[in-house]
Amino acid sequence: MFLAPFRLFFAVVPLLVAGGALAMAAFPRRMTSWQTRSPDGSTGTIEPSDTRILMMRVVGVVVAGLALFMLYASFRILP
Template sequence: MFPAPFRLFFAVVPLLVAAGALAMAAFPRRMTRWNLRSPDGSTQTIEPSGTRILLMRVMGIIVAGLALFMLYASFTILP
């Protein structure tokens, strides 16, 4: 039996990873948009292509699923 801080670590880390991955899947444009400033002071917004947005959504769901499976497995294997 592991002490409480270790059990808390094995519960919190997968939940944080799953939350970040679901945020990436839900808002891919917001998380990858960035502004480019030129020397004259003008700005240009750079956004990713549609294929990259789709792949970010798919990978966000996959990573969140793996993190939640890790949470389940850690409590199953380490009681």
Template sequence: MFPAPFRLFFVAVPLLVAAGALAMAAFPRRMTSWQTRSPDGSTQRIEPSDTRILVMRVMGVVVAALALLMAFGTFSFIP
């Protein structure tokens, strides 16, 4: 049986990863849009394509599911 700090580490890190992945799946445009400034002072907004947005949403959900499985499934084989 692991001491309490190690057990907390094996739960806290996957929960943080799951939260970040769900945020990426929920708000992909806000997290990947860029604003550039040219030498003349004008600004331009760069946004990803719709296919990339869809892939980011799907991968965010997959990574969150794996992280939650790690967070709550770890103690089934590591008591």
């Protein structure tokens, strides 16, 4: 039987990973757009392509699913 801090660690880390992955899947443009500033003072934005946005959404959902599976498995293996 593990101590409470270890059980908390095995519960919190997968939840944080799943939350970050779902945020990446839900808001890919907000998380990957950059603002640039040229030497003359004008600003611009760099946007990723639509294929990259789609892949970020797919990978975010897959990583969140794996993290939630890790959470389930850790409570099944570690009583």
